[in-house]
Amino acid sequence: MTRKLLTGNGAAAWGARLAQVDYIPAFPITPQTEIIENLGNWIDNEGMPARMTTLESEHSMITAAGAAAATGVRVFSATSSQGLLYAMEMLYTVAGWRAPFVLTNVSRGLAAPITLEPDHNDIMAARDCGFLQIHCADCQEVLDSVLIAYRLGEDERVRLPVIVNLDGFYLSFTREPVEIPTPEAVARFLPPYDPENIRFSASTPISQAVAVLGGTPYSYFRYESHLAAQKAQEVYDEITTEFTEEFGRSREALESYRTDDAEYLFFQIGSFATKAREAVDRLRESGWAIGLIRPRLFRPLPEKHLRKALAGKKGVAVIDQNLAAGRGGVLHSELGSILFSHANMPGILVSFIGGLGGRDISTEEYFEMAMVTREAVNEGQAPPPRLLYTETELREVEKLQAIANMERIELGAKP
């Protein structure tokens, strides 16, 4: 085992290397490209025994990944943002094949307007496609989650592809100390893939049937995929217990940070949740009973664990780095539907939307979210959703609008 500084992208590549993947279909996109650059370098120069193929699009890349997985080899791929959406048709399709592989998504906001910077709208767009999702908060978790994802997806009770999600920039290009486990330790945790009845051999050609079906068989297959995804909750728990035994790091489905005696909670996924941890520490110094709940496992969202972790809490600040246009924060609605109609659940979920397109969330804003949540609990009513956006930011935009307006006037348009 060595501990060295790695970017989130580097950690993802190390995960794939240690998992001894056989096949890597690839297509570049910022901020993901460093992952396949690392793997390409190892294949070319360090004898990594894998085959990388560059495809002409993400649509083809996911098709190739699913097809390769259907022959029973271990497959890894990576994308981001517009690439993930370009592949959307095939995400649903290959998930239906029930052939497992691991896809790393490096989260980045979606066009238009276009941005290179991170938020979670890309990965949220893929939330219903049938892939399982693990969300990472730091670079170590990226490496660990790739290993866990193979165990999870390949488990015979699950057999689904898994997305490991890491935030662009805040993880992808950020170096942190990462323990790289020995190949021996990884081999104990993650043995070679046994594809059981997924078999293909070039010498004995066969075809895999994907038929046009009516509602009765269609419903059966779709719902079986759903049941497999739900089954993945307990399988994930088993796997991460083994992971902790082997590597000593907890990778539970929910990170519960200082929650035991907490009355208030932050609820957030991804790397900014470490900022919530920081705010929890500072608020506790001032006497607050506050903690953080962070789902690592987002598909399936561990419902039982969530209800247990939130039982008896007074109020939750739900922080969404995504925006379902016309609806609001995805985490807020998902959490609400999990808690509603159950006894002893927090009565107040306050919705905050922030961090869109790479916009920072300051520690002061976490303090203020805690204040707003406490006030809501005292008043017995949640305020309307709050976009984390300041007067200064609006002034900045108004300046740009003033310039745009001058352009319009110069062109003879009505101001």
Add this chain to the structure above:
Amino acid sequence: MYRIRFHGRGGQGMKTASRILGTAFFLEGLEVQDAPRYGAERRGAPIFAYVRASHSLINERGIIRVPDLVIIADDSLVTVPAAGVLAGASNQTFMLISTSEKATTWSHRLNFTGSILTLPAPVEVEDRMELRFVGATCAGAAARLCGIINQTTLEQAVHDELTGLPSTVVEKNLEKALEGYTLMAEHEGCVKEAAMLSSEQYEIPEWINLPFEEASISAPAIHSSLTSELMPTGLWRTMRPVIDREHCKKCWWICSTSCPDGAINIDADNNPQIDYEHCKGCLTCVTVCPSHAILAIPEHKKPTTEETDS
């Protein structure tokens, strides 16, 4: 926790500088986070990179809002608003500028109440490749200012970060890093670990309810022609191509058609004229000119208006 921000231009080695410093802290046993930050990457564009180092787990993440040390590798960035070099700087902040001006000049110009230190800017550089090493100088200087990185560790960090590069490049970076380290000897340890934020006294964010505005205002579109002319991309230039009229053969189509930005125009006498408002200084014209009549000079040595022949 130490919070350090490096500002420079793409190509000046800011990412490498942050990594050298990050690795040096890590080798000294600290927890570290280092990262570069840029948009659509291009040479000469303002970029920054940052380093956090702490004796315990780092939960802070993303841009450093309140830096303990700001390093400016290129003083022309100070007047570029998008570079944000002064963001979050206070009277507690140390600022290290690579400049040919005096520290007091910058204090006056910026009305800056923190401490300003200077590194001599590489003004005498004839070979622009020299500018690549300013990052190493900055990293070495930063290491000394923090006071807990010894020289051997710095050397090791330079070697670790530049593994695989030609030994001449590694040696040059090492020389520059040690130069920075030595220059800051008298200020060793002046940058201290800053305290963590308190939740009892903090600046309340001025959140607003974003007002509804009609699509004529709120759609992200401007319908206008020739807007790229209004963007003075010449400000990106660090090196300036200058046509030597004595040697120019007026084979006008070579330089003008090779210019990726269409920034070389041909006048009525077939003389190529460089549009310095938009020339980004890529020096493609310098490379392709068959009579070697286009010279490259550092931007800060540009001729005065009277000397410019056009």
